[in-house]
Amino acid sequence: MATPVVVGVVETDEGALLLTEAIQEVRPEERGERHWRSIGAALAGLHRVRSNEFGLEFDGYFGPLPQDNAPAGTWAEFLRGAPRAAAAARCG
Numbered sequence: 001m002a003t004p005v006v007v008g009v010v011e012t013d014e015g016a017l018l019l020t021e022a023i024q025e026v027r028p029e030e031r032g033e034r035h036w037r038s039i040g041a042a043l044a045g046l047h048r049v050r051s052n053e054f055g056l057e058f059d060g061y062f063g064p065l066p067q068d069n070a071p072a073g074t075w076a077e078f079l080r081g082a083p084r085a086a087a088a089a090r091c092g
Contacts, residue, residue: 015058054078 004020026035055071055078072078 049075 004023007019007021010017010019031039053071053073054075056069057071059069060067070078072080
């Protein structure tokens with residue numbers, strides 16, 4: 001799995017934005033076994049993360065959408081409290 005190179009940081013009144021190079025997407029219909037295994041390994045790594053709390057002390061963005069990062073006791077509670085997929089679907 002590719003890791004993007006950091007291009008720069010843009011300071012704003014509300015914080016900062018991390019700019020990275022674009023990573024070439026491999027369309028799902030063009031992915032082979034190697035691609036799917038890499039995606040599966042990355043997803044499994046995310047699920048191995050353990051913590052006493054998930055979230056941040058400040059909100060952020062999921063693309064152009066506001067993202068509620070209020071801390072929660074479990075990863076599942078955090079995701080339920082921040083319905084990003086539904087908001088993204090409503091925005092098209």
